[in-house]
Amino acid sequence: MVQPRKPKLAVWKFASCDGCQLSLLDCEDELLAVAGAVDIANFPEASRAVAKGPYDLSLVEGSITTPHDAERIHKIRRNSKYLITIGACATAGGIQALRNFQDVREFISIVYAHPEYIESLKKSTPIAEHVFVDFELRGCPINKMQLVEVISAFLNGRNPNTPRHSVCMECKMRGAVCVMTARGIPCLGPVTQAGCGALCPAYNRGCYGCFGPMETPNTPSLSKWWKKLGANDPDLVRAFRGFNAYAEEFRRESEAHEVR
Amino acid sequence: MKSGKKKKKTKNNNGNRRRRIKVNYMARVEGEGGLDIRIRNDRVTDVKLRIFEPPRFFEAFLRDRMFTEAPDITARICGICPIAYQMSSVHAMENALGLSIGGPIRELRRLIYCGEWIESHVLHVAMLHAPDFLGYQDAIAMAKDHPDIVKNALQLKKIGNDLVTLLGGREIHPINVRVGGFYRVPAKSEFKEIREKLNWALETAVGMVRWTGTLPFPDFEQDYVFVSLRHPQEYPFCEGRLVSNNGLDIAIDEFPQHFEESHVEHSTSLHCLKKDSGNYFVGPQARYSLNFDRLTPLAQEEALKAGLAKTCRNPFQSIIVRCVETLWAVQEAIRIIDNYEMPDSPAVELEPRAATGHGCSEAPRGILYHRYRINDQGLIEDAEIIPPTSQNQATIENDLREMIPKFIHLEDEKLKWQCEQAVRNYDPCISCSCHFLRLNLDRDGAVVSLP
Structure with missing residues (x-):
């Protein structure tokens, strides 16, 4: 009997910290099992060996910030049956998307006296602004168990189970006391997508939005609550301009509080 | 084999032999880099x-x-060593505010750093370098x-990650470190499970030192300038003076007077050089060679038994040094947990003031320097970050220039792999090294500095 071909997995990096692909190597208990179930065809952080495409599943980390990368992502898309972005950089532009809010010409004049040495686009953009993306896995960093879930979902032809509700739900599920109502600590949990397990509230601090906006977040209402707790407009701008600053709902809310 | 790699061996009209070794995309390093080496008549003419x-x-x-916000933001420079960024930034901010934190909070900071060293070193030793x-x-x-x-390596790495997770909330970009301390500190009872695992970790770490000691090492020793922190009593993490084996002995805030960055065309990461003596070497091998006497007796004994001298000049042996440091970090974690008493408060409250602060800590890959100027509102006005890999770049290139003649007889594919291995000796973290604002441009010997 012919053995079924193992699906080919590829991991690609754009502008990022490497943390999301490291999540795969951090699956210490699952790594050898995953490596047994798939053919790791391109994963430079882990292996010298590279197999040619096409690939069954491409995991893409990082945002597009250079003209070269804006081309490279199209080649990857053409060579991939499914393309999944992993993390806040690939999904929302990442922390480096803070450049998108600067006066770009002024910014470039500070940084680049000799632009011929370094090529950089004016904006840091998510992968989905360039090519079709089959699934976006959120988080800064991603949750490694969600990564295992998404990989196995795609390899088995089903939808991944990654909830889009808010961090508040996770607080309730783990029995964490609400830091906002009980302790008056401003928290982005009510508008941030679940996925981390409500880590920050469990450690007595407010959520700072690693997983980006939840489905239909009510950011203006949350901003009003923050102001009742003493936050001012610059505080709100900084809060929404974090690792998912360029995600649409967070971007709109930060712009609403910008002092012009 | 890796696609996109090119090898050329040509003869020109004069009978000169030219070889070009090109690695378009370095594997098993963190971040995006490549290697370009030109050889003419068996002589290395260019290494980039x-x-x-x-x-x-x-x-x-x-x-x-x-x-x-600095500890959370700068952590995102590197997913492999976020604790290093958090530690350098909190120490720099506390330095600006005239604060020095001792007691259990200081011990917990050392403990979370032990976790990161274990996780990062074992990742490199077993997953990236040993192959x-x-x-x-x-x-x-x-x-x-x-x-x-x-x-075993995966399980040991996991214990490092478990330490980071216990104290930091998660292994990558932990959420619990803040200027002044932590958001939440664990009760002593929370260490029970990990304390038991650390016994196994100690045994396994000893085994790894012994195993790496049996690997084949090329005969290649260099006369390096090592730079690291040195503390009066401890193996260094976040405090002490910056020292070298060629006479440097300065406080952390004197760093800018003794080191300078320059920009070369082929790198989006600045090269950092020592002003008086040029390229230098940071990381486990430098720490070990400058602080051998600060290791535990067991770590010293195992290091010598594995074939290391008290000063290690062979960069290929860095794999043993990483295991020795892993062993030390496991012992240090055990010491901290056994002596731990929960502090009354997880953090010291802070009032901002206009000041400049410097911080330097020993990231797994070497010294990581941060400088911040903040105003009386607590807003950052200016920041400078110098990661280990930008400090090692010039030394890596130098190693290749010195090493290739010894391996010139190898066929291209083997020589290329040998060169890659020499780069991986440094566990370069390219994601870290590349995030500069200031630009020093060196062209035809004329250096242009820009703010």
């Missing part, structure tokens, strides 16, 4: 560690952020022939 990791401009967008010595493309292929080594 090309770094094309796109710059992300951290120093630029740190401006106008609150001083309290070179044994001729495998990766650790997964290596695991088929050496299953126990890879499985």
Whole structure:
């Protein structure tokens, strides 16, 4: 009997910290099992060996910030049956998307006296602004168990189970006391997508939005609550301009509080 | 084999032999870099560690952020060593505010750093570096022939991650570190489970030192300038003086007077050089060679038994040094946990003031320097970050220039792999090294500095 071909997995990096692909190597208990179930065809952080495409599943980390990368992502898309972005950089532009809010010409004049040495686009953009993306896995960093879930979902032809509700739900599920109502600590949990397990509230601090906006977040209402707790407009701008600053709902809310 | 790699061996009209070794995309390192080496008549004429990791401009967008945000933001420079960024930034901010934190909070900071060293070192030793010595493309292929080594390493790495997770909330970009301390400190009882695992970790770490001591090492020693922190009593993490084996002995805040960055065309990461003596070497091998007497007796004994001298000048042996430091970190973690008493408060309250602060800590890959100027509102006005890999770049290139003649007889494919291994000796973290704002441009010998 012919053995079924193992699906080919590829991991690609754009502008990022490497943390999301490291999540795969951090699956210490699952790594050898995953490596047994798939053919790791391109994963430079882990292996010298590279197999040619096409690939069954491409995991893409990082945002597009250079003209070269804006081309490279199209080649990857053409060579991939499914393309999944992993993390806040690939999904929302990442922390480096803070450049998108600067006066770009002024910014470039500070940084680049000799632009011929370094090529950089004016904006840091998510992968989905360039090519079709089959699934976006959120988080800064991603949750490694969600990564295992998404990989196995795609390899088995089903939808991944990654909830889009808010961090508040996770607080309730783990029995964490609400830091906002009980302790008056401003928290982005009510508008941030679940996925981390409500880590920050469990450690007595407010959520700072690693997983980006939840489905239909009510950011203006949350901003009003923050102001009742003493936050001012610059505080709100900084809060929404974090690792998912360029995600649409967070971007709109930060712009609403910008002092012009 | 890796696609996109080119090798050329040509003869020109004069009978000169030209070879070009090109690695378009370095594997088993963190971040995006390549290697370009030119050889003519068996002489190395050019070596370039090309770094094309796109710059992300951290120093630029740190401006106008609150001083309290620096540990969370700078952690995102590197997913492999976020604790290093958090530790250097909190120490720099506390330095600006005239604060020095001792007691259990200081011990917990050392403990979370132990976790990161264990996780990062074991990742590099077993997953990224060991396959070179044994001729495998990766650790997964290596695991088929050496299953126990890879499985034990993964479990040891996991214990490092468990320490970071227990104290930091998660292993990558932990959320619990803040300027002044932590958001939440654990009760002593929370260490019970990990304390038991650390006994196994100690045994396994000793085994790894012994195993790496048996690997084949090329005969290659260099007369390096090592730079690291040195503390009066401890193996260094976040405090002490910056010292070298050629006479440097300065306080952390004197760093800018003794080191300078320059920009070369082939790298989006600045090269950092010592002003009086040029290129230098930071990381485990430098720490070990400058602080051997600060290791525990067991770590010293195992190091010598594994074949290391008290000063290690062979960069290929860095794999043993990483295991020795892992062993030390496991022992240090045990010491801290056994002596731990929960502090009354998880953090010291802070009032911002206009000041400049410097911080330097020993990231797994070497010294990581941060400088911040903040105003009386606590907003960052200016930031400078110098990661270990930008400090080692010039030394890596130098190693290649010195090493290649010894291996010039190898065919191109083998020589290329040998060169890759020499780069991986440094565990370069390219994601880290590339995020500058200031630009020093060196062209035809004329250096242009820009703010």
